Amino acid sequence: MMIGARDLAFPRLNLLSWYIYIIGAAFTLYAVISGGVDTGWTFYTPYSSTFAHTQVIPTALGVFITGFSSILTGLNFIVTIHKMRAPGLTWFRLPLFIWAMYATSVIFILGTPVIAVTMFLLGLERLLHIGIFDPAIGGDPILFQHLFWFYSHPAVYIMILPGMGVMSELITAFSRKRIFGYSFVAFSSLAIAVISFLVWGHHMFVTGQSVYAGLVFSVLSFLVAIPSAIKVFNWTATLYKGSISYEAPMLYALGFVGLFTMGGLTGLFLASLATDVHLNGTYFIVAHFHYIMVGGAVMAYLGGLHFWWPKITGRLYPDVWARFAALVIFVGFNLTFFPQFVLGYLGMPRRYAVYPAEFQTLNVMSSAGASILGVGYLIPLIYLIWSFKYGPIAGPNPWGAKGLEWTTPSPPPTENFTEIPVVTEGAYDYAQTSGSRTHHD
């Protein structure tokens, strides 16, 4: 809808992706219910291939199948963005969310086959013991880690890039300003996608790679901070002298800027070889990861959900509750994960249920924060479901936002637009107060 299209390029393929996803999820769910896995989420060999007696095969199969859903969706998005844009919607008039989804789709297509092959090899090794990861017959267990992280590092960018795209939409809409440095924000998405494939070794600083490989991966990991920082600086510059209003989506967006910045900066500590040796395997990593994935990706998800909810359902949710929930989530999140930075720095390793007495206070704080965070997530679940049935009618554009999706009724008709819009201006042209994008009703 944001590119003025009636649907994706391949609607049937889109539905197929969902069914493949459900089948993959069914295998994974079966694995969870029938005993789970004891390999950790990383499935490191040789434990996963030779020694574990848990549901490794169903889980690997679940991941393998779900991968095809990602690949097909990535393909669908790329073709759609190339071929289905409305007349006049040139590449540099695209909403930045679309640039972010394009970059994400590139990672889908280049990265997901690698994890699929890795899971396939893991299955072969486990069932037939062909020796790929077994040094006794010429294999190498470390090879698994290379293959695994070659996908699994880009995978975190799959999660954060769409969130960054959402951010560019929210920040501009609620500060009533054009984005600062459009092309820098657009190309930083592509830069993140490209560099994401070159940094996997930073997960393996302490698992036996040469010191030179470590140095190169360290430098490349620093490099990925540049496009990420460009985005943060440009969002901040967009806020400058903006006419800012603090509706619920904007609260999530501002939360994102702060929390993602903290997550990104602590990432630099971990990308430095000397500090990583100290911090590796501690709560510091857990905190860093969650500042990006929850403080970043989940905040953006909730912000986006609240922003487009009136478009999706045609209904408004109670704004007071929404702002309250955003605040509860922000407080709960920080109380959960900030103490973990301190714990990790003091040397508390991750994945242990017991710890020395001096770590008690910080751990209790973290647990209390998790409960607050849980409540924070339940509040939107309740009022969003309520609003779907009883919320006041939203109208086509409750935020007064730019973007083609706001020019059509809420909820939109099946074909999205009664007549395909013709675009005559760039994205986020909030400078003009009168007259929005040209559309013919």
Place this chain on the structure above:
Amino acid sequence: MSTATADIHAHDLPADTRTNYLNVDHSVKSWLLTKDHKRIALLYLISITLMFFAWFPRFRQRLAISLCR
């Protein structure tokens, strides 16, 4: 975004737009075999939200075990 402005918007809608992607067909089949990207997005939204609670059966197992001890 007060209720008053929202109501004005609702009145502004032409009558023919009252049919939308949600109410165009209510049958289960129309949802499970849909080609509409908006409906597929909701299928994802609902199934992913349900997966969020997938820990529950396992949690009950573990809880039962720990209570037995």
